[in-house]
Amino acid sequence: MKVIKLVFKNSFRHKLRASLTIMGIAVAVIAFGVLRTVVTAWYQAVDASSNDRLVTRQSVSFIFPLPLSYRDKILQVPGVKQVTYANWFGGTYIDKKNFFARLAVDADTYFKVYPEYEITKKEFEDFKKERDACIIGSETAKQYNLKVGEAITLDGDIYPGKWDFIISGIYKPKYQSTDATQMFMHWSYINERMKQEMPLRANDVGWYVESINNPQNSGAISKAIDKLFENSPNSTKTETEVEFSQGFIASSSAIITSMNVMSFVIVGIILLVLANTMIMSSRERTTEYAVLKTLGFSAYHLTFLILGESMFIAFLGGILGLFLTFPIVSGFGNHLPKGFFPVFQVEPITIILSALAIVVIGLAAAYFPIHKTLRTKIVDGLRFVG
Amino acid sequence: MEEVIKINNVSKSYWRDSIQIPVLDGINLSVKEGEFLALMGPSGSGKTTLLNLIAGIDKPTQGDIFVNSTDISKLGESALAKWRSSNIGFVFQFYNLIPVLTAFENVELPLLLTKLSKAERRQHVETALSIVGLADRMDHYPKQLSGGQEQRVAIARAIVTDPLILVADEPTGDLDKNSADEILNLMKRLNEEFKKTILMVTHDPHAAESAKLERHLDKGVLV
Numbered sequence: 001m002k003v004i005k006l007v008f009k010n011s012f013r014h015k016l017r018a019s020l021t022i023m024g025i026a027v028a029v030i031a032f033g034v035l036r037t038v039v040t041a042w043y044q045a046v047d048a049s050s051n052d053r054l055v056t057r058q059s060v061s062f063i064f065p066l067p068l069s070y071r072d073k074i075l076q077v078p079g080v081k082q083v084t085y086a087n088w089f090g091g092t093y094i095d096k097k098n099f100f101a102r103l104a105v106d107a108d109t110y111f112k113v114y115p116e117y118e119i120t121k122k123e124f125e126d127f128k129k130e131r132d133a134c135i136i137g138s139e140t141a142k143q144y145n146l147k148v149g150e151a152i153t154l155d156g157d158i159y160p161g162k163w164d165f166i167i168s169g170i171y172k173p174k175y176q177s178t179d180a181t182q183m184f185m186h187w188s189y190i191n192e193r194m195k196q197e198m199p200l201r202a203n204d205v206g207w208y209v210e211s212i213n214n215p216q217n218s219g220a221i222s223k224a225i226d227k228l229f230e231n232s233p234n235s236t237k238t239e240t241e242v243e244f245s246q247g248f249i250a251s252s253s254a255i256i257t258s259m260n261v262m263s264f265v266i267v268g269i270i271l272l273v274l275a276n277t278m279i280m281s282s283r284e285r286t287t288e289y290a291v292l293k294t295l296g297f298s299a300y301h302l303t304f305l306i307l308g309e310s311m312f313i314a315f316l317g318g319i320l321g322l323f324l325t326f327p328i329v330s331g332f333g334n335h336l337p338k339g340f341f342p343v344f345q346v347e348p349i350t351i352i353l354s355a356l357a358i359v360v361i362g363l364a365a366a367y368f369p370i371h372k373t374l375r376t377k378i379v380d381g382l383r384f385v386g
Numbered sequence: 387m388e389e390v391i392k393i394n395n396v397s398k399s400y401w402r403d404s405i406q407i408p409v410l411d412g413i414n415l416s417v418k419e420g421e422f423l424a425l426m427g428p429s430g431s432g433k434t435t436l437l438n439l440i441a442g443i444d445k446p447t448q449g450d451i452f453v454n455s456t457d458i459s460k461l462g463e464s465a466l467a468k469w470r471s472s473n474i475g476f477v478f479q480f481y482n483l484i485p486v487l488t489a490f491e492n493v494e495l496p497l498l499l500t501k502l503s504k505a506e507r508r509q510h511v512e513t514a515l516s517i518v519g520l521a522d523r524m525d526h527y528p529k530q531l532s533g534g535q536e537q538r539v540a541i542a543r544a545i546v547t548d549p550l551i552l553v554a555d556e557p558t559g560d561l562d563k564n565s566a567d568e569i570l571n572l573m574k575r576l577n578e579e580f581k582k583t584i585l586m587v588t589h590d591p592h593a594a595e596s597a598k599l600e601r602h603l604d605k606g607v608l609v
Binding site: 002003005006009010013287288291292293294295296297298299301377378379382 | 435438441443444463464467468470471472476478482484485486487491495496498499543
């Protein structure tokens with residue numbers, strides 16, 4: 001530990017080189033952090049999913065609807081506690097950039113199946129009472145400065161026309177991973193208009209969601225539900241909400257995989273940047289290390305000197321990078337289309353992975369210089385001309 | 387006077403690819419305590435190699451080297467490093483100070499391997515720098531010192547642990563005449579006043595005159 005002063009002094013012997021290396025590491029850590037945050041945000045839907053909820057959809061594709069009549073049959077399946085259903089409404093709020101999920105849901109049951117969307121009893125009662133009522137997430141309310149009692153008009157696409165709603169409540173997310181950007185309106189309100197304007201689309205349900213008694217029986221219950229409709233024109237596919245979300249993400253798997261790979265390629269780049277600096281530094285100090293050996297410094301001391309320098313530079317770059325990751329991720333999030341990622345923030349796992357990467361990089365970058373320094377004979381080191 | 391260095395039939399050769407290059411051949415040498423020995427010889431005669439062997443920074447191909455009754459040719463790397471730190475003070479031709487450390491910190495380096503407290507280390511360093519006449523330059527970095535001053539700091543670093551033997555490889559080789567004389571006088575003083583056993587490699591007859599004894603090497607053999 002007495003030689004720690006030399007570690008610090010050696011680290012900044014070439015100020016420009018050390019600074020560039022530190023900045024290189026910092027930039028790479030930021031890139032790593034941003035990519036990991038995007039990947040984490042993508043998987044956020046899976047994290048927020050529950051194992052005690054099943055999702056039943058049309059077996060061919062999510063885009064094909066199911067009949068409303070399925071609800072009562074599903075409710076009869078042993079193990080099913082509650083059934084609700086929803087349709088993707090889509091539409092535009094003022095501008096296409098203003099994206100947030102809009103779902104037409106069964107007003108009576110939806111919030112019972114999704115207790116993580118917390119609303120007051122009054123808000124729930126008000127929502128149920130008015131057919132054109134809607135509930136919005138607290139993030140969306142904050143973002144567009146919307147309040148209870150205010151009107152909100154959507155320009156429909158899947159359900160064409162102008163749609164006016166009154167905000168009857170603002171739900172709060174129960175967990176950090178809960179999406180607080182959604183908007184829920186009455187399925188029956190939409191369906192009523194469909195009956196008049198597009199009768200063929202009346203009574204269509206996008207998907208059913210079942211809450212079940214025991215998540216361990218999810219497989220058997222899923223099979224039982226699908227068996228009910230296996231020979232019908234609208235056969236179903238039932239899976240846990242987690243599997244459903246994973247399946248949803250799988251459609252973007254190539255992009256996510258690329259981002260995952262890229263984030264680890266960045267770790268490799270940081271390693272090369274630091275290893276290059278360490279190799280150059282230790283090569284320049286070949287004679288000095290030989291002198292230290294002559295003075296009696298052991299392999300342990302030299303290892304400490306080189307490893308300490310490598311870890312110190314990696315640490316400085318890592319800290320700087322992590323420190324800057326937060327505002328950059330925040331800025332990046334602000335430039336994404338609103339509501340694109342309901343939760344977009346640096347997660348603890350990203351910080352842990354970054355810190356771990358820095359430690360591994362600090363250790364790995366020092367390996368070759370240490371190995372070479374210890375192997376070099378004193379007499380060869382003293383004769384070395386850089 | 388007691389014999390501090392005893393070299394028995396030492397040979398040293400290097401390998402370059404598959405060719406063996408003999409450097410020292412059957413060297414026998416004895417150095418008494420308090421001696422100031424100048425090893426002279428032309429370039430390539432093996433004088434630096436012999437000095438390195440005595441200082442324990444190289445190993446002989448054959449033969450034994452006893453320093454203060456320890457056969458250093460049989461010591462492992464780790465034991466040898468420990469032995470060097472307490473028995474040998476090394477002065478290099480090109481000073482070899484650490485540029486990012488002050489004169490004080492350079493001299494303190496060997497003491498970092500000891501169990502001395504910070505205050506004790508300070509006292510030792512100040513004493514060593516006083517002996518070489520640089521007490522007022524202890525906060526200077528090597529680049530702020532002249533060549534002669536740098537070499538004096540290097541000598542202070544070599545003597546700060548109060549080693550048994552001081553080995554110097556061409557200590558005046560990179561200095562002008564005045565600075566060289568200062569260094570030689572300092573070494574004479576260390577030998578006479580502080581009773582240090584000194585082995586100095588030089589090819590400069592003027593430098594060798596400072597020593598009490600001269601030995602000549604030619605083609606790896608003491609003549």
